[in-house]
Amino acid sequence: MKKRNRLAALVLVLFLATLISYGCDSGGIGGSVCTSSTSVSGASAAVLYYPCNISSAVPATTMTSGFMGTYREVEWLARDVAGNGYVVLAMTPLNPYGMVSGWRTAHVNGISKLKSLNTSGTLKGKINTSALQTCGHSKGGGGALWASSTLGAQLKTTIGMAPWQEEFLTLSGIRAATLIQAGGLDTLATALMTMNEFNLLPIGIVKAYRVFPTADHMSWASIGTNHAAISADVVSWMNRYLK
Numbered sequence: 001m002k003k004r005n006r007l008a009a010l011v012l013v014l015f016l017a018t019l020i021s022y023g024c025d026s027g028g029i030g031g032s033v034c035t036s037s038t039s040v041s042g043a044s045a046a047v048l049y050y051p052c053n054i055s056s057a058v059p060a061t062t063m064t065s066g067f068m069g070t071y072r073e074v075e076w077l078a079r080d081v082a083g084n085g086y087v088v089l090a091m092t093p094l095n096p097y098g099m100v101s102g103w104r105t106a107h108v109n110g111i112s113k114l115k116s117l118n119t120s121g122t123l124k125g126k127i128n129t130s131a132l133q134t135c136g137h138s139k140g141g142g143g144a145l146w147a148s149s150t151l152g153a154q155l156k157t158t159i160g161m162a163p164w165q166e167e168f169l170t171l172s173g174i175r176a177a178t179l180i181q182a183g184g185l186d187t188l189a190t191a192l193m194t195m196n197e198f199n200l201l202p203i204g205i206v207k208a209y210r211v212f213p214t215a216d217h218m219s220w221a222s223i224g225t226n227h228a229a230i231s232a233d234v235v236s237w238m239n240r241y242l243k
Helices: 002-018 070-081 098-119 139-154 190-198 228-242
Strands: 033-038 045-049 060-062 087-093 129-135 156-161 176-184 207-212
Touching: 002 207, 033 070, 045 070, 045 098, 060 098, 060 139, 070 087, 070 098, 070 129, 070 228, 098 129, 098 139, 129 139, 139 156, 139 176, 156 228, 176 190, 176 228, 190 207, 207 228
Parallel strands: 060 087, 060 129, 129 156, 156 176, 176 207
Antiparallel strands: 033 045, 045 087
């Protein structure tokens, strides 16, 4: 009976998640985006994406891909997000073949980097350091959630896109509004895995679980599908809880 009730609850969450509206328009995609390379401890490569006409402090996010991936796998999303008025720090972890903890380190250090970028250089005074987010796909998504638990109230939002885990982790330290995206056809970061992560999120925070029925695990990568829907969901979440 308990197992049947749990399954019914899961089906209800999946159904409701496909209907979620965050009460906010994405703001449109296509604003002029500038890029510049930077360095982050714990990352082998890091690139900033930001509005070319940035004139005031805007929210910012870290962003990573997953196993064997580089920042280029999420460049499509980084450009979309930046075009909607955000600074994005896309990174490749030092070891893209390693454990999720490597992505966690990149995200934690990436947040520190965003704070330091606000004090000097091109983006001085252009980053709202009270409106920061971690975001990643697969192991990068697992690392984004884990980093959020480490950073606590330093973050306003967190997004795990088909987040993968292979290490014991605790998410009890998360204080940010947290979105977990999942693919209905994902056989790697399965519904069992992603729902377990969702259930580990603390009681009392804003959280949502969104399923894309036709998405598989690589839908979030550069060659993937569902890009328009995924991007609109990410930007809507950020607009609602970062702006």
